[in-house]
Amino acid sequence: MARFRSQRDFNAFALQASMPKDFLAGVLPEYDVVVIGSGLAGMTAANILGRAGHRVLLLEQHYKLGGLATWFKRPGSHTFDISLHGFPYGMIKSCRRYWNEEIASNIVQLKNIRFDNPMFSLTTTFNREDFTRLLVERFGIEERAVTSFFDTARGMNFYDDQRMTTRELFEKFFPGREDVVRLLMEPITYANGSTLEDPAITYGIVFSNFMAKGVFIYEGGTDDLVTKMQAEMTKNGVDARIRCDVSKILVGPEGVRGVVVNGREIKCRAVVSNSNLRSTIFDMVGEDKFDPQFVQEAKAVRLNNSSTQVYMALKPGCTVDESTGDLLFCSTANLFRTELLLDRNITSRTFSFYYPRTRPHAKERYAIVSSTNANWSDWANLSDEEYEASKADLIESTLNSLEKYVPGCRDMIEHVEAATPRTFHHYTKHQLGASFGTKFEGLAVSRGLPQQIKGLYHAGSVGIIMSGWLGAINYGVIVSNEVDQMLIKSSLTISPSH
Numbered sequence: 482m483a484r485f486r487s488q489r490d491f492n493a494f495a496l497q498a499s500m501p502k503d504f505l506a507g508v509l510p511e512y513d514v515v516v517i518g519s520g521l522a523g524m525t526a527a528n529i530l531g532r533a534g535h536r537v538l539l540l541e542q543h544y545k546l547g548g549l550a551t552w553f554k555r556p557g558s559h560t561f562d563i564s565l566h567g568f569p570y571g572m573i574k575s576c577r578r579y580w581n582e583e584i585a586s587n588i589v590q591l592k593n594i595r596f597d598n599p600m601f602s603l604t605t606t607f608n609r610e611d612f613t614r615l616l617v618e619r620f621g622i623e624e625r626a627v628t629s630f631f632d633t634a635r636g637m638n639f640y641d642d643q644r645m646t647t648r649e650l651f652e653k654f655f656p657g658r659e660d661v662v663r664l665l666m667e668p669i670t671y672a673n674g675s676t677l678e679d680p681a682i683t684y685g686i687v688f689s690n691f692m693a694k695g696v697f698i699y700e701g702g703t704d705d706l707v708t709k710m711q712a713e714m715t716k717n718g719v720d721a722r723i724r725c726d727v728s729k730i731l732v733g734p735e736g737v738r739g740v741v742v743n744g745r746e747i748k749c750r751a752v753v754s755n756s757n758l759r760s761t762i763f764d765m766v767g768e769d770k771f772d773p774q775f776v777q778e779a780k781a782v783r784l785n786n787s788s789t790q791v792y793m794a795l796k797p798g799c800t801v802d803e804s805t806g807d808l809l810f811c812s813t814a815n816l817f818r819t820e821l822l823l824d825r826n827i828t829s830r831t832f833s834f835y836y837p838r839t840r841p842h843a844k845e846r847y848a849i850v851s852s853t854n855a856n857w858s859d860w861a862n863l864s865d866e867e868y869e870a871s872k873a874d875l876i877e878s879t880l881n882s883l884e885k886y887v888p889g890c891r892d893m894i895e896h897v898e899a900a901t902p903r904t905f906h907h908y909t910k911h912q913l914g915a916s917f918g919t920k921f922e923g924l925a926v927s928r929g930l931p932q933q934i935k936g937l938y939h940a941g942s943v944g945i946i947m948s949g950w951l952g953a954i955n956y957g958v959i960v961s962n963e964v965d966q967m968l969i970k971s972s973l974t975i976s977p978s979h
């Protein structure tokens with residue numbers, strides 16, 4: 482208990498304790514760059530710009546950093562990861578170059594990826610070699626067609642013809658083979674919500690990234706990753722603040738001039754918004770600041786879908802055999818239909834199994850997280866009672882489904898709870914609770930911001946290609962390089978003698 486020398490000391494202490502904390506205490510009046518949002522793209526951009534010697538302020542409205550790369554703890558030493566289910570091998574290189582070796586060295590492969598649906602049940606390492614084997618031996622496809630498909634997918638890039646859809650791509654290589662389409666597409670639809678009608682390049686790029694070497698995660702858990710990223714940012718001079726909600730991006734005749742955060746104005750020469758693309762344009766800047774044509778394009782950007790999740794923790798001493806798999810794509814739907822994956826009447830789930838090796842230094846705990854793509858509209862307008870009942874139903878149906886893979890799971894589970902599109906919206910402010918940013922057209926709008934307003938940038942999940950952990954980090958890298966160039970150029974203009 483605190484001891485006070487006088488009544489005056491006590492009064493001062495009591496006054497301070499009753500005042501709301503100033504999360505902006507000690508910030509400078511001006512920075513080179515303000516980054517709005519601490520998702521993986523925001524933090525990566527902040528880290529690179531800080532490392533390059535710019536004065537960087539990172540503002541996060543939530544009470545912790547990480548955005549959707551997040552976790553939560555529950556009594557009994559249980560920690561749940563929200564979006565640590567799998568990313569491609571490319572993360573190692575990106576983390577080594579733009580974060581540090583320690584982070585990169587904690588990235589490990591998941592070797593047991595399972596599929597279980599009425600069309601097939603199989604286990605794979607989810608890389609090109611194993612998929613080729615499966616497609617040839619199990620699905621009876623000619624090796625030439627498989628090789629040609631993989632080469633075509635790997636050769637796709639952003640500058641290609643974007644008219645071909647993923648459906649047309651599959652039809653070209655595997656006509657009439659719904660089972661093959663399911664094997665190739667179902668995990669990608671789970672991973673980023675893309676459909677058969679999206680441009681084939683979005684599929685080709687994401688799928689090939691995974692096929693390069695398989696599926697990876699961060700050993701140590703999201704909490705460890707974000708803690709290490711925070712330390713690296715501090716080392717590089719980034720001023721990172723939580724509970725700092727940016728309401729406005731200020732724009733003058735010369736371009737960006739600052740932000741309004743928690744009611745206070747802070748000047749800057751550039752803004753990188755990691756917030757939702759539509760919120761950035763329409764809420765924080767205002768459409769009157771953009772060309773009418775650009776506003777039309779921005780209005781036409783479709784948000785990606787949201788998700789539901791059920792988090793389950795096993796009682797101490799209860800175990801799951803590792804042969805159950807690391808990732809299990811299960812479905813009871815007879816056919817693969819992307820819209821079925823979003824349906825409130827859930828037939829398809831991805832189970833992630835977190836064995837004690839996920840957090841080698843923590844107490845030995847097992848957790849299972851079930852993830853399903855979901856529509857905002859199915860959850861947004863429920864009354865409180867309906868919402869609670871819907872969550873309870875989601876938990877019940879998930880436990881029923883898990884029973885097939887972990888018999889007796891109900892008796893083994895110590896804690897269970899659910900998240901819905903409303904949860905994701907609540908914590909990240911993403912419109913419609915979007916888990917993966919926007920559809921493809923969002924990328925061009927995001928890239929177009931600096932041409933509209935000098936010093937205004939967006940880095941965060943957009944366009945399917947730039948979403949997910951790797952996509953978001955890589956987008957943060959691309960944008961930070963552009964901001965760096967712009968800052969250097971404008972310094973030279975202001976002060977040609979330097």
Ligand SMILES: Cc1cc2nc3c(=O)[nH]c(=O)nc-3n(C[C@H](O)[C@H](O)[C@H](O)COP(=O)(O)OP(=O)(O)OC[C@H]3O[C@@H](n4cnc5c(N)ncnc54)[C@H](O)[C@@H]3O)c2cc1C
Pocket residue numbers: 517518519520521522523540541542543546547548549550563564565566567568725726727728755756757788789790852905908909910911915916917918940941942948949950951953
């Ligand atoms: C359920 C689920 C599972 C997923 N699983 C995987 C997976 O297995 N593998 C994978 O690669 N990806 C996965 N993802 C996707 C991945 O998590 C995201 O694509 C990625 O983390 C997004 O990073 P981001 O940089 O776009 O920003 P976000 O994580 O979206 O963060 C944006 C940040 O901006 C902040 N913000 C917003 N507005 C303001 C404001 N006005 N002021 C201040 N701060 C603001 C938010 O609070 C948030 O912290 C999953 C996503 C979900 C929802």
